[in-house]
Every structure is written in C-alpha cells, then in structure tokens.
Amino acid sequence: MTDLPGLDLSALAEWLDSAHPGLRQGELAGQVIAGGKSNLTYRVTDGATTWALRRPPLAHVLPTAHDMVREYRVISALTGTAVPVARAIALCEDVAVLGAPFYLMGFVDGVVLDRPEALSQLDTGAARATCEQLMDTLVTLHDVDPSAVGLKDFGRPEGFLSRQVKRWHGQWQASETEPRPQLGAVIDRLSDTMPQPSASAIVHGDYRLTNVMFSPDFSQIAAVVDWEMATLGDPLTDVGLLVVYRTLSANNEFGMPPMNPDDGFLTADQMVARYAAGSSRDLSSLDWYVGLGYFKLAVVAEGIHHRFLQGQTVGAGFDRFGAAVPRLLDAALHSLTNR
Structure with a gap:
C-alpha cells in the first residue's frame, strides 16, 4: 500500500x-x-x-x-x-x-464540470440543461422537510443570518494574514441592511456547478457533493452564493470554469429566474445574499491562503488565493451598497 x-x-x-x-x-x-x-x-x-x-x-x-x-x-x-x-x-x-x-x-461514476475541456463536451442544448438541472435540484433541496428526514435538530434557523455574519467574521479573524481596509465596511453593511429571512430549509452552504456530478450523458445530476457547510437556515444564502460563483466563472476565478452564454450556459440572472420559477420564495433582497456570498468566499480564500503560507496545502493552484481576497471584499461591498 x-x-x-x-x-x-x-x-x-x-x-x-x-x-x-x-x-x-x-x-x-x-x-x-x-x-x-x-x-x-x-x-x-x-x-x-x-x-x-x-x-x-x-x-x-x-x-x-x-x-x-x-x-x-x-x-x-x-x-x-x-x-x-x-x-x-x-x-x-x-x-x-x-x-x-x-x-x-x-464512488459516483459521474462528470464534474470543473475544467474548460469538460465544458467543451457540451453542445448549447446540453449546456443550458446542466444549468437548469442545477437550479431545479437546488429548489428540490430547499423543498425537503428537515423533520421528515431526521434533520430537525441539524441547525438553529432562528437568528441564522446574524450568526452567519458573526461566524464568518470570526473565521476571518482566525485566518487573517494581513489587515484589509474593506473588511469593516463589509461587516457594517451586512449587519445594517440584513433582510427578514426566508423560511428555513436545508442549506448546502457551497452550492455551485462544480459541486455536483452529472451522469456521463449529462441527462441528470448523479450526486450533489461537498456538504461540509450544510445546515438548517435561510436557503437564499445558497442562491446568493451561486450567483457569486456564476459571476466569477466569467474570469475563470475561484475554481469556476468559464461558462459562456454563447455556448448555451445560463447567465446569473437566468439562473435566478429558473430558481424563482420553481420556488415561491421572495428574492427581492437577493443583493444582500450575494454580498454575503462574496464575503464568505473572501474568508475562504483567506483561510486557504493562510494554509498555503504554512505549507499545509495539497495540490496545485493554492498560490492564487491571496490575491483574490481584496477583489472579493470589493465585490461584496458593491453588492451590499445596492441595498
């Protein structure tokens, strides 16, 4: 062995x-x-x-x-x-x-669309269908009754959004490699403009195209993976973060492959519309959730950068995360300023 x-x-x-x-x-x-x-x-x-x-x-x-x-x-x-x-x-x-x-x-026999060459296998119809399946599966997840599957005590929905801001700020403080001038303004805007939460549901916590596996013929999602951040809470945090990932994919950032609308992939707005078509949830405060999503990724990037500086990462590509942190904080502040 x-x-x-x-x-x-x-x-x-x-x-x-x-x-x-x-x-x-x-x-x-x-x-x-x-x-x-x-x-x-x-x-x-x-x-x-x-x-x-x-x-x-x-x-x-x-x-x-x-x-x-x-x-x-x-x-x-x-x-x-x-x-x-x-x-x-x-x-x-x-x-x-x-x-x-x-x-x-x-072990699931499936395809992860995490590289440009993987996306190039898709014609325009299949590219659109993968995005539709992604959003439809998210609606399905958010419709699951936690009590019915034994997850009634899996999280504390009351006060979820305020705890999210506090928890991610705390994780930032645990990983900080250098002071960032935008941080205080981001925390203030998240706290001061926090919306009334959507009805609680199972939250994946890191839902995106690269965290699902498709069947080899791309006819369906074979498995949703990477549940490490799952909890009970406001499911619109999943939608906001998905918008962030979709936006970052335009520049092949944060592990997201380019998803060109000309190749059939839905835009962020179209993906939100697909979710809205299958869900009765109010999306009028989505900009706040998008801002929270950018902040979360800034914290994740800082944590990865911290581990990289300590020599405790496995694989390639970790050297790029430090430079992404200020850009993510700027994007968070921009989205929250729209509130």
Missing part, C-alpha cells in the same frame, strides 16, 4: 477490518481526487469496490468548518429523497486512525 498525504492506507485497512469486517476484500490503493481546495477527497479501492473518502485539511482547521460528522449525517439523511447524493458507507470519529475524523461514501 502506498500512502498519500493525509491518508495512511494501512491504518485505514486496519480500521475497516475492525469496525466493518468483510467490507474490504483486498489490499487498498488510493489517489487524491483533484479539485478540492478545502476538505480532502480520495478515491480508494480494494480491487473489487471503489469508494470516496473525505477528511479535513492537514492543518489549520477552523471552528465549525470541515465537520465530517455533519457531512456524513446529511448525505445519510438525504438518501432516498429526490436530492441525488452518494451512498454513505462508514464514518470514523476516532482521530487516532488518520489524524482527523473521516468517512467513506460510494
């Missing part, structure tokens, strides 16, 4: 044999799955079955972030609903095994 950063395959095999005897049929092999800038995801196989393994980053884990237990719980709860998720297999909370909690899920 050849170990990987953050994944001791011998320790994993020993744990599997003890906690889930019979699950492993042969020697384990693994590889890092490209694309993740936060939690680490690996492809693991015993020669007969293939799984995906998720664990937190190697260092500098922020409070409430990278929570494997919550992520495992939500995909377990959503199994059997109309929201497509990978099958939950096993959860390990013993940090002695791999140095952090982790879980195994079924």
